[in-house]
Amino acid sequence: MTATAQFDAIVIGAGSVGNPTAYFLEREGLRTLVLDELASSGQGQNKAAIGGVRATHSDPAKIRLCQQSLEVFSHWKETTGTDIGWKKGGYCFPAFDEKVESTVRGLLPVQKSYQLHIDWLDADGIRGVVPGINPNGLRGGTYSPDDGQVSPLLAAESFTNEAVRLGAVYRYREPVRSLVMNGTSVVGVRTDREEYRATTVVNASGVRATEICAMAGLDIPILPDSHEGGISAPIRPFLDPLVVDLRPGPEGRTINFYFGQDANGQVIFCYTPNVPISGVNRTSTSEFMPIVAARLVEVIPRLKNLTIRRVWRGLYPMTPDGSPVVGKAPNVEGFVLGVGMCGQGFMLGPGVGRSLASLVARGTPTIDREVFDRLSPARDLSAGKKEALK
Numbered sequence: 001m002t003a004t005a006q007f008d009a010i011v012i013g014a015g016s017v018g019n020p021t022a023y024f025l026e027r028e029g030l031r032t033l034v035l036d037e038l039a040s041s042g043q044g045q046n047k048a049a050i051g052g053v054r055a056t057h058s059d060p061a062k063i064r065l066c067q068q069s070l071e072v073f074s075h076w077k078e079t080t081g082t083d084i085g086w087k088k089g090g091y092c093f094p095a096f097d098e099k100v101e102s103t104v105r106g107l108l109p110v111q112k113s114y115q116l117h118i119d120w121l122d123a124d125g126i127r128g129v130v131p132g133i134n135p136n137g138l139r140g141g142t143y144s145p146d147d148g149q150v151s152p153l154l155a156a157e158s159f160t161n162e163a164v165r166l167g168a169v170y171r172y173r174e175p176v177r178s179l180v181m182n183g184t185s186v187v188g189v190r191t192d193r194e195e196y197r198a199t200t201v202v203n204a205s206g207v208r209a210t211e212i213c214a215m216a217g218l219d220i221p222i223l224p225d226s227h228e229g230g231i232s233a234p235i236r237p238f239l240d241p242l243v244v245d246l247r248p249g250p251e252g253r254t255i256n257f258y259f260g261q262d263a264n265g266q267v268i269f270c271y272t273p274n275v276p277i278s279g280v281n282r283t284s285t286s287e288f289m290p291i292v293a294a295r296l297v298e299v300i301p302r303l304k305n306l307t308i309r310r311v312w313r314g315l316y317p318m319t320p321d322g323s324p325v326v327g328k329a330p331n332v333e334g335f336v337l338g339v340g341m342c343g344q345g346f347m348l349g350p351g352v353g354r355s356l357a358s359l360v361a362r363g364t365p366t367i368d369r370e371v372f373d374r375l376s377p378a379r380d381l382s383a384g385k386k387e388a389l390k
């Protein structure tokens with residue numbers, strides 16, 4: 001590559017958002033360069049995700065974007081011939097108390113208004129979709145059979161391969177050190193090796209997004225906090241949906257707990273700690289396994305003999321208001337953001353990537369503009385900022 005190689009688009013970050021964005025930019029006919037500071041694709045927070053993909057949110061923008069992600073993931077094998085571990089097992093939110101029942105039932109009208117396939121099932125119905133679930137106090141729950149799971153590592157590899165097949169250039173171990181500016185326009189990036197020029201630069205740098213935005217003079221607060229996950233040895237397939245238990249755990253240590261069985265039969269699990277653990281430390285804690293094991297066995301007692309293979313700790317790129325930051329940067333030409341994905345970047349990735357590519361190529365996202373603009377980088381992100389930094 002020459003000292004100032006020219007591309008149509010440069011994507012910073014080969015992660016949950018960057019890879020699908022590069023793929024869709026190439027599909028729009030734009031010659032794309034992807035830069036990542038790590039050694040290969042998907043090695044940031046993408047590989048920390050357990051791979052849950054659902055459109056059954058409450059926020060219209062997340063619903064619309066994840067509907068598109070589901071379309072991409074569920075047809076990926078027929079589109080490309082590559083298996084990325086897609087499993088259409090649905091999501092289930094069981095309710096063991098009145099509060100959770102009222103929360104999940106309360107979301108149904110908005111979810112149904114977006115034609116999502118989700119319903120309230122009684123306790124017998126939930127026992128049917130979650131075999132072995134603890135019947136004590138079970139009141140029923142919601143079930144959305146069209147949601148599912150995907151392997152984040154297989155997906156990263158396959159998006160990368162397909163983007164490269166279409167013409168994208170990937171360069172690893174090459175952190176972006178600065179943006180090339182022309183007045184208030186971003187016209188390229190600099191790494192230790194080279195300067196690259198492009199009409200559009202997409203910031204998809206995950207937990208490092210604030211730093212990259214600052215290079216263009218933008219203050220976009222993306223605050224990493226850490227979450228742990230784990231996976232068992234494979235067992236006979238018995239569980240279709242990902243199960244989300246919204247009850248706080250004993251001693252107030254967890255806000256919720258979720259688990260599922262992936263396409264290989266491995267049980268995967270996570271919880272949300274009650275007190276957010278801010279920062280970038282990724283060393284596994286000693287408290288995760290005892291807490292998560294107790295929660296798992298409480299929900300499905302017969303999992304008490306499960307063999308745990310591995311645990312890990314990853315980071316959510318959080319925003320002060322809990323919503324992603326997606327769209328053209330305010331007052332800076334040539335700079336587009338796909339950042340602040342919080343705990344849902346893997347499922348949002350293809351939907352966000354498709355809309356960003358269309359925004360760059362055609363000036364319009366692939367979902368309704370009004371809904372897309374709910375995630376606008378121009379919104380006031382300072383409101384919750386002090387709160388989030390506490």
Ligand SMILES: Cc1cc2nc3c(=O)[nH]c(=O)nc-3n(C[C@H](O)[C@H](O)[C@H](O)COP(=O)(O)OP(=O)(O)OC[C@H]3O[C@@H](n4cnc5c(N)ncnc54)[C@H](O)[C@@H]3O)c2cc1C
Binds near residue numbers: 014035044175
């Ligand atoms: C335990 C756990 C479970 C999760 N489960 C799910 C789930 O089931 N479903 C779901 O949707 N989400 C899940 N998530 C969240 C998900 O992992 C993140 O939201 C998502 O990976 C963020 O995507 P991203 O593209 O913004 O960041 P990343 O995937 O981290 O990609 C950003 C990339 O940018 C690169 N980069 C950063 N700075 C630079 C630079 N200066 N120059 C070049 N490259 C740079 C990084 O190396 C990285 O590869 C989970 C997270 C955790 C921790």
